[in-house]
Amino acid sequence: xxxxxxxxxxxxxxxxxxxxxxxxxxxxxxxxxxxxxxxxxxxxxxxxxxxxxxxxxxxxxxxxxxxxxxxxxxxxxxxxxxxxxxxxxxxxxxxxxxxxxxxxxxxxxxxxxxxxxxxxxxxxxxxxxxxxxxxxxxxxxxxxxxxxxxxxxxxxxxxxxxxxxxxxxxxxxxxxxxxxxxxxxxxxxxxxxxxxxxxxxxxxxxxxxxxxxxxxxxxxxxxxxxxxxxxxxxxxxxxxxxxxxxxxxxxxxxx
Amino acid sequence: xxxxxxxxxxxxxxxxxxxxxxxxxxxxxxxxxxxxxxxxxxxxxxxxxxxxxxxxxxxxxxxxxxxxxxxxxxxxxxxxxxxxxxxxxxxxxxxxxxxxxxxxxxxxxxxxxxxxxxxxxxxxxxxxxxxxxxxxxxxxxxxxxxxxxxxxxxxxxxxxxxxxxxxxxxxxxxxxxxxxxxxxxxxxxxxxxxxxxxxxxxxxxxxxxxxxxxxxxxxxxxxxxxxxxxxxxxxxxxxxxxxxxxxxxxxxxxxxxxxxxxxxxxxxxxxxxxxxxxxxxxxxxxxxxxxxxxxxxxxxxxxxxxxxxxxxxxxxxxxxxxxxxxxxxxxxxxxxxxxxxxxxxxxxxxxxxxxxxxxxxxxxxxxxxxxxxxxxxxxxxxxxxxxxxxxxxxxxxxxxxxxxxxxxxxxxxxxxxxxxxxxxxxxxxxxxxxxxxxxxxxxxxxxxxxxxxxxxxxxxxxxxxxxxxxxxxxxxxxxxxxxxxxxxxxxxxxxxxxxxxxxxxxxxxxxxxxxxxxxxxxxxxxxxxxxxxxxxxxxxxxxxxxxxxxxxxxxxxxxxxxxxxxxxxxxxxxxxxxxxxxxxxxxxxxxxxxxxxxxxxxxxxxx
Numbered sequence: 001x002x003x004x005x006x007x008x009x010x011x012x013x014x015x016x017x018x019x020x021x022x023x024x025x026x027x028x029x030x031x032x033x034x035x036x037x038x039x040x041x042x043x044x045x046x047x048x049x050x051x052x053x054x055x056x057x058x059x060x061x062x063x064x065x066x067x068x069x070x071x072x073x074x075x076x077x078x079x080x081x082x083x084x085x086x087x088x089x090x091x092x093x094x095x096x097x098x099x100x101x102x103x104x105x106x107x108x109x110x111x112x113x114x115x116x117x118x119x120x121x122x123x124x125x126x127x128x129x130x131x132x133x134x135x136x137x138x139x140x141x142x143x144x145x146x147x148x149x150x151x152x153x154x155x156x157x158x159x160x161x162x163x164x165x166x167x168x169x170x171x172x173x174x175x176x177x178x179x180x181x182x183x184x185x186x187x188x189x190x191x192x193x194x195x196x197x198x199x200x201x202x203x204x205x206x207x208x209x210x211x212x213x214x215x216x217x218x219x220x221x222x223x224x225x226x227x228x229x230x231x232x233x234x235x236x237x238x239x240x241x242x243x244x245x246x247x248x249x250x251x252x253x254x255x
Numbered sequence: 256x257x258x259x260x261x262x263x264x265x266x267x268x269x270x271x272x273x274x275x276x277x278x279x280x281x282x283x284x285x286x287x288x289x290x291x292x293x294x295x296x297x298x299x300x301x302x303x304x305x306x307x308x309x310x311x312x313x314x315x316x317x318x319x320x321x322x323x324x325x326x327x328x329x330x331x332x333x334x335x336x337x338x339x340x341x342x343x344x345x346x347x348x349x350x351x352x353x354x355x356x357x358x359x360x361x362x363x364x365x366x367x368x369x370x371x372x373x374x375x376x377x378x379x380x381x382x383x384x385x386x387x388x389x390x391x392x393x394x395x396x397x398x399x400x401x402x403x404x405x406x407x408x409x410x411x412x413x414x415x416x417x418x419x420x421x422x423x424x425x426x427x428x429x430x431x432x433x434x435x436x437x438x439x440x441x442x443x444x445x446x447x448x449x450x451x452x453x454x455x456x457x458x459x460x461x462x463x464x465x466x467x468x469x470x471x472x473x474x475x476x477x478x479x480x481x482x483x484x485x486x487x488x489x490x491x492x493x494x495x496x497x498x499x500x501x502x503x504x505x506x507x508x509x510x511x512x513x514x515x516x517x518x519x520x521x522x523x524x525x526x527x528x529x530x531x532x533x534x535x536x537x538x539x540x541x542x543x544x545x546x547x548x549x550x551x552x553x554x555x556x557x558x559x560x561x562x563x564x565x566x567x568x569x570x571x572x573x574x575x576x577x578x579x580x581x582x583x584x585x586x587x588x589x590x591x592x593x594x595x596x597x598x599x600x601x602x603x604x605x606x607x608x609x610x611x612x613x614x615x616x617x618x619x620x621x622x623x624x625x626x627x628x629x630x631x632x633x634x635x636x637x638x639x640x641x642x643x644x645x646x647x648x649x650x651x652x653x654x655x656x657x658x659x660x661x662x663x664x665x666x667x668x669x670x671x672x673x674x675x676x677x678x679x680x681x682x683x684x685x686x687x688x689x690x691x692x693x694x695x696x697x698x699x700x701x702x703x704x705x706x707x708x709x710x711x712x713x714x715x716x717x718x719x720x721x722x723x724x725x726x727x728x729x730x731x732x733x734x735x736x737x738x739x740x741x742x743x744x745x746x747x748x749x750x751x752x753x754x755x756x757x758x759x760x761x762x763x764x765x766x767x768x769x770x771x772x773x774x775x776x777x778x779x780x781x782x783x784x785x786x787x788x789x790x791x792x793x794x795x796x797x798x799x800x801x802x803x804x805x806x807x808x809x810x811x812x813x814x815x816x817x818x819x820x821x822x823x824x825x826x827x828x829x830x831x832x833x834x835x836x837x838x839x840x841x842x843x844x845x846x847x848x849x850x851x852x853x854x855x856x857x858x859x860x861x862x
Binding site for chain 1: 517524526529536538543546547602605608612680681758
């Protein structure tokens with residue numbers, strides 16, 4: 001029986017190769033229950049692949065993932081009941097309006113119709129999607145797509161939220177709203193995992209961080225331990241062994 | 256700042272050709288490569304066939320070329336917008352006039368296998384010209400090039416027109432009706448020809464096939480010098496007009512923001528029904544049908560074909576097909592619904608992440624399909640049987656109707672999860688509302704598979720009707736329910752166990768496994784054999800096998816082009832049985848050979 005002492009997410013030896021290219025190489029991550037966890041890494045580091053395997057949307061070549069002690073690949077249905085997911089770039093039921101998407105998914109999950117109606121109304125209002133009552137999701141802007149995706153993840157009040165780049169393309173006002181929602185969720189005992197490129201945001205929101213580079217975990221733990229005395233950005237650049245470029249070449253652009 | 260110089264027309268066209276070839280090179284992997292090789296081999300066979308027509312039966316050259324033209328016209332409509340490797344949107348920010356970009360895109364359009372194959376076919380014109388001396392050859396050569404450019408341009412303009420004007424349900428349905436009628440004419444248009452003046456080559460048909468753009472070359476070759484030059488000049492003028500029209504259409508397309516084939520709406524949508532499980536999934540699916548122009552067009556195609564085909568036969572006073580219009584509609588509608596999951600793209604993730612939603616989703620899709628196709632098919636069947644006055648048909652119609660409806664509802668979800676063809680996610684599609692971005696060859700083979708599989712589910716019913724007309728109705732209901740229930744069950748079980756693989760097939764394409772063989776790895780003779788079988792197996796099976804069989808059973812005297820019925824009575828049944836067996840054998844070969852290849856290699860790679 002899962003308890004609150006079990007970590008919200010634990011992956012052990014996750015591995016995934018696409019042909020010759022090893023995208024995720026033996027990743028062990030532990031996300032403590034009740035934590036706000038930031039997963040950071042350069043483009044192509046394997047964040048999205050890791051999260052997809054952790055929630056059960058991509059079958060790993062090796063390794064396992066547990067959500068509150070429930071094995072994602074052995075006890076799939078129970079694990080899925082515990083999490084809300086916002087994957088990056090997936091389609092939605094594109095020919096429904098935002099309200100219809102939430103109503104449909106709520107009813108499909110077996111929530112009572114009045115509960116679905118109430119939650120849908122609140123989510124649409126808070127995320128400022130209620131004005132687009134006649135717009136189908138296929139016609140949404142990138143930011144609106146993120147917001148309806150977030151609403152879908154929140155709808156069934158999960159215990160763990162797994163959000164891939166939740167702030168990408170979202171306007172500053174909506175981003176502030178989303179930050180507040182997520183903080184409230186975490187403050188009330190929920191666990192959150194977000195992936196992001198924006199170090200300042202991760203520093204501001206998260207209490208735990210995992211740094212992934214080339215498909216491996218290069219640092220993980222409480223935020224203070226990972227960043228040390230400097231900023232997270234300095235620690236990140238240090239960890240992934242990169243240096244900020246941009247000072248060389250491109251002479252034709254500035255001449 | 257450096258001054259930017261836009262490349263000249265020739266340089267721009269050259270870049271476009273290079274880009275197109277690079278795109279083609281990069282996509283030449285696995286099944287794509289095998290489809291291309293087999294497509295080109297088949298095309299070349301047809302092209303050399305056309306040249307043979309010019310040598311042996313020159314009277315039929317104009318009509319043969321008209322068939323090539325119809326391929327350019329209806330191919331893109333049927334397969335959803337044609338192959339737009341170079342999307343005009345890519346170049347919308349180039350600082351060049353629309354006309355110049357259109358010219359360059361046109362050059363890119365020629366850098367593919369289809370125009371090359373078509374050019375080989377058009378070499379039939381100089382070959383035909385040989386009969387008229389060296390001048391005929393020369394005119395034939397010029398005409399071949401002009402005809403090729405015209406055909407490609409006509410095709411492009413039609414794609415552009417569809418992309419721009421199919422923005423409402425009415426226009427989508429109109430395109431569907433046009434396509435359905437065209438397919439009907441292709442398969443049963445001979446009836447109309449017979450009705451209009453016998454099978455002899457009447458003068459008016461001679462003129463007609465020369466008046467079509469495909470026939471101008473033949474007309475020029477046959478004409479006197481001045482007239483030939485006038486025809487060629489006229490052709491050049493038409494090309495210029497088409498090019499102007501195309502560039503105008505393109506520049507309008509890249510600035511029109513509509514995407515994904517969404518029809519316009521008024522008012523707030525009706526509230527979702529407060530239900531759960533399969534019914535709520537069906538409500539979602541019904542909305543998807545009503546709000547997707549691709550689905551509306553395909554449905555219109557299916558029903559138009561089902562209505563036109565019996566009507567064509569009525570022109571020669573054959574009413575036998577009339578009661579079966581509804582049944583044809585069911586089979587055609589099933590064929591156009593076979594890629595349900597592929598059409599929705601990666602939205603599948605939500606079904607997979609909702610505990611227990613797989614069953615509801617599959618059942619909901621079945622229910623929605625049944626509600627959309629069922630009532631219209633029933634109405635069409637009852638009205639057709641009643642109007643035709645063919646009372647013998649009642650048990651057939653009443654028995655086959657539930658059998659096919661249930662079979663269709665079962666087969667489409669089964670194939671949707673077992674033979675999914677990945678396309679582009681709906682929200683990432685380009686400016687052509689009728690294109691799903693899926694591999695057209697694979698989608699077409701999936702449709703063919705449905706055309707064989709759905710009627711096969713009704714075979715027990717047909718057998719029962721032959722034994723006892725009214726037992727057939729019970730059998731039809733029983734097999735219909737069994738197929739819908741059983742195939743649906745297999746489908747959602749499969750979705751539960753393999754849904755993740757389907758999702759990632761759509762997200763990342765087929766897994767690039769070096770040791771997993773594809774049809775492309777078949778020895779060349781098998782590769783060609785498989786394609787040829789897929790393409791022509793229907794000929795012996797349906798028109799030369801099953802149709803004459805039915806006609807013999809029912810006692811229809813019209814022999815038309817059914818080989819068996821032209822033979823002495825003693826040979827008729829053996830010929831029919833031979834044709835059916837040949838068709839089945841060809842389908843069996845085409846399906847089993849690639850399967851054997853993949854199973855033998857997976858056995859070899861299993862550790």
